[in-house]
Amino acid sequence: MTDRIYAVGDIHGYASELDRALGLIEADGGPDARVIFLGDYTDRGPDSRGVLDRLIDGLAAGRNWVCLMGNHDRMFLRFLTEGAEHDGNIKSGLSWMNRRLGGPSTLASYGLPQGEGGAFLMAQNGGLETLSSYDLGGDELSLQELVMRARETVPEGHREFLATRPILHREGELVFVHAGIRPGVPLDAQEEDDLLWIRDGWLEDTRDHGVLVVHGHTALDTPTHYGNRVNLDGGAGYGRPLVPVCFEGRESAILTEAGRVRLVP
Structure with a gap:
């Protein structure tokens, strides 16, 4: 059989x-x-x-x-480990924190919901969309602050799973x-x-x-x-x-x- x-x-x-x-x-x-x-x-x-x-x-x-x-699992992992919001394979230059790619919904599932929305800048170097601030429950976080909050919140076992x-x-x-x-x-x-x-x-x-x-x-x-x-x-x-x-x-x-x-x- x-x-x-x-x-x-x-x-x-x-x-x-x-x-x-x-x-x-x-x-x-x-x-x-x-x-x-x-x-x-x-x-x-x-x-x-x-x-x-x-x-x-x-x-x-x-x-x-x-x-x-x-590819989405790798983007999430790289956000957590490197603070990266871009992948060179995304021709549009969108940030992982754009709702279209889904980063905000992933962070929300760990208790980090988006409030009024993220603010983005479009850089001249390749037209990359870059997160300038993120409303988290009334707190305006920079990209670096959001990455640190995510690292504190996402269990180590989840990061290890993604990495392996x-x-x-x-x-x-x-x-x-x-x-x-x-x-x-x-x-x-x-x-x-x-x-x-x-x-x-x-x-x-x-x-x-x-x-x-x-x-x-x-x-x-x-x-x-x-x-x-x-x-x-x-x-x-x-x-x-x-x-x-x-x-x-x-x-x-x-x-x-x-x-x-x-x-x-």
């Missing part, structure tokens, strides 16, 4: 959707099911802290899980990664920025990669099979359901409350 592997795409702070997806997986594969999470646990949704708590607790309990890193996530996982004919791979580059030579951010040169590529690549990062209306890859980001970060997928070899099926629905190219 082919081993089953379940995969879950971008969660983006929706702990209730994670709970629902895990319920579907357990109903289909039991409590010891092998689950690969594709990253982007944080930002945009209301409970990034709750998502990380569930994943950390599951791993500590010995659940058969692999939790990969996503793998960026690629292979099992048999399947490769799991957050964003995708650089076509034509061996798996062991892939660059981290590509694995976490790639779209150009990847999404339109139709060649056989030698493995079926399972990824997220680029939001769709529902998980979609493209023949050489499967995109599991069904847009949970924009309020759509989180849809787990079961893989048996290269065969795949969406899990729903009504049962499996085969996923085909």
Whole structure:
């Protein structure tokens, strides 16, 4: 019998959707099911802290899980460790503290809610949006003060979890990664920025990669099979359901409350 592997795409702070997806997986594969999470646990949704708590607790309990890193997870980590609000892969130059990227909702889940909003400056050096002040419960904090408050508030276990996530996982004919791979580059030579951010040169590529690549990062209306890859980001970060997928070899099926629905190219 082919081993089953379940995969879950971008969660983006929706702990209730994670709970629902895990319920579907357990109903289909039991409590010891092998689950690969594709990253982007944080930002945009209301409970990034709750998502990380569930994943950390599951791993500590010995659940058969692999939790990969996503680009939003790395941005959150770099904010905490380096005070960084930018990533060079964001072409718009937006700050992680812009609501569109989701930093404020992540900090709010740790008890640091945004009040009247953040004030931003647009610098001339590349047009980067830079946080100049942040209203936290009536206190106007600078970026540096906000970073220090976040460091005091976010549990060390959460920072350690974010810092130790793998960026690629292979099992048999399947490769799991957050964003995708650089076509034509061996798996062991892939660059981290590509694995976490790639779209150009990847999404339109139709060649056989030698493995079926399972990824997220680029939001769709529902998980979609493209023949050489499967995109599991069904847009949970924009309020759509989180849809787990079961893989048996290269065969795949969406899990729903009504049962499996085969996923085909």
